[in-house]
Amino acid sequence: MQLKASITIFFLPLLLLPALSGCSAVRNINFYSTSQEIQLGQSLDKEIHKQFQILPDARVDTFLALRGHKLVEASDRKDLAYHFFLVKSEEINAFAIPGGFCYVNLGLFRQSDTENELISVLAHEINHVVHRHSMKRLSQMQIVDAGTQALIGNANSMAGTVTNLFTSIGLLNFSREDEREADRDGLLTMYRAGYDPQGMVEMFEMLKKGRETGEPGRWEKLFSTHPITDERIRNASQLIAQLPPIEGMIVDSPEWKGTIEYLREKYPPPKKEDKEDKK
Numbered sequence: 001m002q003l004k005a006s007i008t009i010f011f012l013p014l015l016l017l018p019a020l021s022g023c024s025a026v027r028n029i030n031f032y033s034t035s036q037e038i039q040l041g042q043s044l045d046k047e048i049h050k051q052f053q054i055l056p057d058a059r060v061d062t063f064l065a066l067r068g069h070k071l072v073e074a075s076d077r078k079d080l081a082y083h084f085f086l087v088k089s090e091e092i093n094a095f096a097i098p099g100g101f102c103y104v105n106l107g108l109f110r111q112s113d114t115e116n117e118l119i120s121v122l123a124h125e126i127n128h129v130v131h132r133h134s135m136k137r138l139s140q141m142q143i144v145d146a147g148t149q150a151l152i153g154n155a156n157s158m159a160g161t162v163t164n165l166f167t168s169i170g171l172l173n174f175s176r177e178d179e180r181e182a183d184r185d186g187l188l189t190m191y192r193a194g195y196d197p198q199g200m201v202e203m204f205e206m207l208k209k210g211r212e213t214g215e216p217g218r219w220e221k222l223f224s225t226h227p228i229t230d231e232r233i234r235n236a237s238q239l240i241a242q243l244p245p246i247e248g249m250i251v252d253s254p255e256w257k258g259t260i261e262y263l264r265e266k267y268p269p270p271k272k273e274d275k276e277d278k279k
Contacts, residue, residue, distance in 0.1 A: 038080065041100065045083070052103070059262060060262075064086065065084050087104065088267070090269070120187070208230075
């Protein structure tokens with residue numbers, strides 16, 4: 001009953017968020033301090049570790065951490081201790097929550113043809129944190145429903161409910177402007193970090209193709225939170241055309257190729273018959 005009541009409290013404001021998001025003044029309101037954001041992120045991370053199969057793999061964790069922190073240093077927000085995790089899921093997805101916690105699915109590793117394609121997704125997710133998109137979304141919810149103030153004073157008891165909302169109902173369903181902002185600054189972040197930003201265009205094109213021809217189940221969560229449109233591909237291409245070319249930008253690295261081989265051997269892709277059995 002408590003869970004149902006909590007969801008009722010949060011669900012109605014979510015229906016009103018699109019209207020609020022269209023107002024730039026409201027879209028940028030954030031009632032939460034950095035310490036409150038970190039507290040909420042830590043509580044959510046505990047719940048996510050219960051609900052998802054996080055793979056504690058030293059080699060992959062190091063790979064993600066080195067590249068993630070390189071992106072953070074090239075971003076506009078360095079006041080958080082960022083954390084990066086590998087999720088044992090064949091769904092092609094990645095997501096970030098408040099406080100600098102970022103999660104990358106095994107399926108996204110497998111689907112990325114090059115290192116800079118994976119980096120483009122990581123840079124995009126980091127910039128959702130940089131711009132505090134989730135915290136602003138929660139603040140918008142407060143405006144339309146004072147009941148959400150429970151989040152400020154009691155983050156731990158609400159963490160399970162909020163985690164469900166983050167992953168299923170809509171707090172990761174960012175507005176179009178949020179997605180544009182994360183695309184633009186994600187691309188600039190990877191460029192400043194030395195990665196070829198063309199990887200973002202190639203990732204968008206691959207994801208668009210996957211939506212049209214791939215296995216729906218593997219792509220469903222990614223497209224529910226990050227819809228791929230021709231506009232996003234066009235915007236990324238236009239921004240790249242404005243950037244001064246730099247020689248030696250990273251597309252692949254020996255560490256990337258070694259990590260992909262390692263993942264293939266340690267966590268073999270499901271066989272076709274296994275996929276059929278799960279349908």
